[in-house]
C-alpha cells in the first residue's frame with residue numbers, strides 16, 4: 001500500500017503556547033488538522049472564558065486569512081474555579097472542555113488542583129451540561145514512583161470520580177500504560193483517552209540510549225516496550241474509546257538541553273505522518289481513519305470534518321531544528337527518515 005486517504009483529522013490535545021512562540025508553531029497544526037483542543041497551561045493559565053476568548057483571538061490572528069483551522073479552547077481548573085465560570089463556558093461557542101492538572105504533575109501545573117475534592121462542586125455543574133473534563137492522569141507526591149503515577153491516579157482519583165459522576169464525559173489525555181488501556185476499555189462511552197504519536201513510537205530506552213536524550217522526555221514519561229505495544233494495539237484495534245491527541249508540547253532547545261530540562265515533545269510538524277508510521281508498525285491501517293478522524297468528534301459530539309488528507313509512501317527526513325521565535329526547536333524524530341508524507345492534491 002503506497003497511498004492513504006482519510007478524513008482530515010483533529011488534534012484533541014495540543015499545546016500552542018503563546019506569543020511570540022505560538023506564531024512559530026501554529027501553522028504546523030493548522031496545515032494538518034481541522035480543529036485542535038488547545039491546552040490552557042500557559043503562564044499564567046487560561047482560567048476564565050474571557051482569557052480563553054482573548055487567547056483564541058491571538059491564535060486566529062496568527063493564522064493566514066484563508067486558513068480554516070479552528071482552535072477549540074479549554075479552561076484550566078484550579079482549587080478556586082467557580083461554578084459560574086463553568087456554566088458560562090458550557091454555554092459559549094468557543095470553550096469545549098476544562099482540564100484537570102493535578103498541582104505539580106507537569107509543565108505549568110503549579111496552579112492546578114491540589115485535591116480533587118476541591119473541584120467536586122465544579123464537576124457537579126459540568127455533569128448535567130455534558131461539559132467534558134480533560135485529565136492529566138498522573139498522581140503527584142514524592143513517595144510515588146514516576147513510572148507508577150498513572151496507576152495511582154486511576155486508583156486514587158479517576159475511579160472515585162467515575163463513580164461519583166457516572167455520566168460526566170471524561171477524556172484521559174495521553175495514556176501511557178496498559179493499566180490505563182484496560183481501565184478505559186472496561187468503562188462505558190463517557191470515558192475516552194487520547195494517545196500521542198510518541199507513546200506509540202518510543203519506549204523509555206529512547207531517553208537513555210548511549211547518553212541522556214532530553215528531546216524524548218515528556219510527561220507522562222514513555223514506559224516499557226510492552227507498554228508501547230499495548231498502546232499501539234489500543235490505537236489500531238478499532239475501539240472507539242481511543243483517538244489521536246498529539247500532546248505536541250514545544251520547548252526551546254535550551255530549555256530541554258538543560259540541567260533541569262522541560263518535559264514535552266514537539267510532534268506537530270508531522271503528526272499525521274508519525275501516526276501513520278505507528279500504524280505501519282502495527283501492520284494494520286483498517287482503523288486508522290477512525291482513530292484519527294472519527295472517534296474524537298464522536299466523543300465531543302461534534303461533526304466529522306468534510307475535507308480529506310492524502311498520504312503517500314515517500315521517504316523524507318525530518319529537519320534537525322525549526323525556528324522558534326528567534327530560538328531553536330528540535331522536532332520529534334529530528335534528522336530521522338519517515339516513510340509517509342502528507343501530500344497536497346494537484
Ligand code: NCD
Nearest residue numbers: 015106107218219249263264
Ligand atoms: C506538556 C507541556 O510542556 O506543556 N508537557 C508534556 O510533557 N506533555 C504538559 C503536559 O501535557 O503534561
Ligand code: ZN
Nearest residue numbers: 013039247249
Ligand atoms: Zn499535554
